[in-house]
Amino acid sequence: MTDVFIAGIGMTSLGKFVDKSVKQLTHEAVSLALVDADAQQSDIQAAWFSNTRQGLLEGQNGIRGQCALRPMGFQGIPITNVENACASGSTALLQAVAHIRAQMCDIALVVGAEKMFFPEKRDAMFRAFLGGTDIHRLEEFQAMVSKLAVDEIPAQFRDIDTGQRSFFMDSYAAQARLHMQRFGTTQRQLAMAAAKNHWHSTMNPAAQYQDDYTVEEVLNGRLISWPFTLPMCAPISDGGAAAVVCSARGLTKLNAKRAIKIRGISLASGSNRAPNEFERHIGRVAATAAYEQASIDPSDISVVEVHDATAYSEIQQIENLLLCPLGEGGLFTEMGHTKLGGKVPVNPSGGLVSKGHPVGATGIMQLHELITQLRGEAGQRQVPNCKIAVAENGGGFYETEEAATVVTVLERAN
Numbered sequence: 001m002t003d004v005f006i007a008g009i010g011m012t013s014l015g016k017f018v019d020k021s022v023k024q025l026t027h028e029a030v031s032l033a034l035v036d037a038d039a040q041q042s043d044i045q046a047a048w049f050s051n052t053r054q055g056l057l058e059g060q061n062g063i064r065g066q067c068a069l070r071p072m073g074f075q076g077i078p079i080t081n082v083e084n085a086c087a088s089g090s091t092a093l094l095q096a097v098a099h100i101r102a103q104m105c106d107i108a109l110v111v112g113a114e115k116m117f118f119p120e121k122r123d124a125m126f127r128a129f130l131g132g133t134d135i136h137r138l139e140e141f142q143a144m145v146s147k148l149a150v151d152e153i154p155a156q157f158r159d160i161d162t163g164q165r166s167f168f169m170d171s172y173a174a175q176a177r178l179h180m181q182r183f184g185t186t187q188r189q190l191a192m193a194a195a196k197n198h199w200h201s202t203m204n205p206a207a208q209y210q211d212d213y214t215v216e217e218v219l220n221g222r223l224i225s226w227p228f229t230l231p232m233c234a235p236i237s238d239g240g241a242a243a244v245v246c247s248a249r250g251l252t253k254l255n256a257k258r259a260i261k262i263r264g265i266s267l268a269s270g271s272n273r274a275p276n277e278f279e280r281h282i283g284r285v286a287a288t289a290a291y292e293q294a295s296i297d298p299s300d301i302s303v304v305e306v307h308d309a310t311a312y313s314e315i316q317q318i319e320n321l322l323l324c325p326l327g328e329g330g331l332f333t334e335m336g337h338t339k340l341g342g343k344v345p346v347n348p349s350g351g352l353v354s355k356g357h358p359v360g361a362t363g364i365m366q367l368h369e370l371i372t373q374l375r376g377e378a379g380q381r382q383v384p385n386c387k388i389a390v391a392e393n394g395g396g397f398y399e400t401e402e403a404a405t406v407v408t409v410l411e412r413a414n
Contacts, residue, residue, distance in 0.1 A: 001293075002101040003248050005413060007256035008037020011241035011368045014208040014356030016117040022054060025240030026068040026113040029361075033109070037244035037256050041072070044244070045105035047079045048096050050088035050112040051360040056128045057118055068113060085132045086307065087267075087395030088112060089241065089363030090406035094265050096245045106250035112361030113240035122164075125236065129166040132396040132403070138167075141399060145170050148275055148400070149177035157226045165224055168309060169233055171397045173225040176312035178276045178400075180227070182327065185315065187227040189330035191218040194232045194311035194353055196339050201350025203381040208237055208356035218311075232311035237356035241364035260371045263388070264294030264409035275400040278327075283320030283392055286407040290390075291322075294409040298322040301344060302386040303373050305366040307394040307405075308351040314338070317392050318346060321407070340381060348373065348381045363393035363406060374412045387412055 010032020012025055026049075034041065049065025060067060065079045084091040089112035096108040118125055133141055150158070179185045195215045201207040213231050221229030244254075251259055266289035273280045291298070304321060308314035315329035323344050324332040332338065338346035349355045349369035352362065370389035372378045389410045396403030 002103070004097045004100050004262045005246055005251050005259040006243050006262060006367065006371060007246050007251055007254050007259045008033045008035070008039060008244040009242070009368050009371050010036055011206065011365050012239045013206045014237045014239040014358060016236065017238040018117065018119065020115070020238060022051065022113045022115050023068050023071055025115065025238065026111055027072055029113065029240035029242040030072060030109065030111060033242035033244050037254055039107070039244050039254050041074065043107050043254065044074065044077060044109045045107050046077055046096070046099060047074060047109040047111065048082055048092035049079060050082045050092040051114055052083055052085060052088055053114055053116050053128055053359065056131065057121060057124055065111070069111070084404050085395030086309070086359050086362055087393050087404045087406050088360045090391065090393040090408060091267060091404065093243065093245065093363065093408070094267050094406060097262060097265055100245065100247050107244065107246045107254065109242060110245055110364060111240070111242045112364045114358035114360040115238045116236045116358060117238050126164055126166060129168055133167065134398060142167065144399065145174040148174035149181045152177040152180050153226045157223065160223065162223050162225065168397055169225045169228060172310040172312055173228055175316065175400060176227055176310070179278070179312065179316065182276050185330035188215065188219065189334050190227060190232055190311040190315065191215045193308070193314045193333045193338070194218045197308065197347050197351040198231065198354045200340060200348050200381060201354035203379065204350050204355060207350045207354055208235060209354045228310055232353060234309045234352035234357035237358040239356060239358035239361050239365065241361045241368055243364055243367060258375055259413045260374050261411045261413045262408065263296070263411040264290040265406065266290040266293060267404065267406045269404055270398050270401045278319070281316070281320055282401050282405045283317050283394065286405040287321045287392065290407040290409050296388060296409060300388045301390050303348060303370065303383045303389045304344060304346045305349060305369050306346060306392045307362070308347060308353055309357065311353060314346060314351065321390060321392060340383065345383045348378065348383060363391070366391040366393060367408065367410070370410050374410060
């Protein structure tokens with residue numbers, strides 16, 4: 001297949017920005033990406049824009065990309081809007097890659113921008129998460145989730161009202177309990193994953209939170225949905241990210257000297273399976289396809305960013321990415337293999353639980369970290385000898401797994 005490269009990438013810092021709009025976040029991210037690629041706005045031949053919240057929270061139900069990019073001067077080119085829940089950004093990248101491989105353009109722009117924090121619309125902020133599952137089967141899914149592995153919940157934590165939270169926290173908590181039930185994974189191992197990522201984030205100036213936590217502090221955090229405490233869960237975030245994507249011919253035109261090759265990229269959707277049938281999990285399906293396309297073995301991987309919407313998600317996804325055997329993600333984490341300095345560092349950015357999770361931008365932000373690592377520009381959090389990097393970006397929830405997952409394999413181009 002035609003080689004495709006990321007010539008430039010940029011991202012905003014993450015946080016809760018009351019005074020910043022989607023347009024402002026887009027402008028900042030795109031400007032950074034263009035500078036990083038040594039590209040001009042006129043070089044861009046097509047653009048993809050990902051966002052999930054503007055429809056409900058601001059009433060911008062359509063043409064979000066056109067509205068965000070037109071004020072910057074992007075006119076005439078095709079602009080495509082992409083919504084695939086939390087996997088929107090990486091799905092937009094996949095579509096741009098396909099466009100370039102089909103020789104429909106040589107230089108494209110992929111943008112993700114999300115404004116999730118509206119303090120005056122708190123109920124709507126949480127209601128927006130429900131759009132990431134089948135709203136016509138919501139009560140059925142909630143009932144299903146509430147019954148999964150309830151015996152794993154200690155008696156003192158049952159029937160506790162932990163306050164307003166995303167439906168996704170309950171869904172992931174149910175999956176975590178099933179994993180505990182089948183493989184013996186412990187709450188402490190989940191806390192180790194979270195504490196590791198919070199430590200990583202202290203070395204990332206763009207992270208939403210940069211506070212170090214001990215394992216005990218994570219375990220003693222406010223209960224959200226057992227076995228999760230607050231430091232184990234991704235926050236509500238605002239932010240933007242953008243990438244300039246191109247063919248080899250486009251790369252020559254840009255004269256970009258720090259490009260990173262997209263060696264493989266795969267999108268999968270979920271399938272009907274038993275809730276504890278982790279062998280057929282969507283993340284494993286997407287990873288297997290991406291590895292085959294990239295012609296790599298898991299042992300080739302230097303660094304990974306996974307979609308840790310919760311600390312359990314990381315443990316599940318390192319198994320899906322075949323970094324360790326099925327059921328041993330907790331032990332692999334406990335042994336320190338996923339920490340900076342370990343066998344395969346995971347989420348050196350701080351991950352979603354600490355860096356932040358601006359849904360439509362998250363997939364591109366994961367790539368920002370990996371590209372920074374592959375270029376050797378990550379400073380204190382640099383993973384030595386980075387050659388192959390992998391991102392896993394999941395989105396939505398259908399029954400007992402994500403509705404969509406993208407796995408991307410990146411390689412240092414020179």
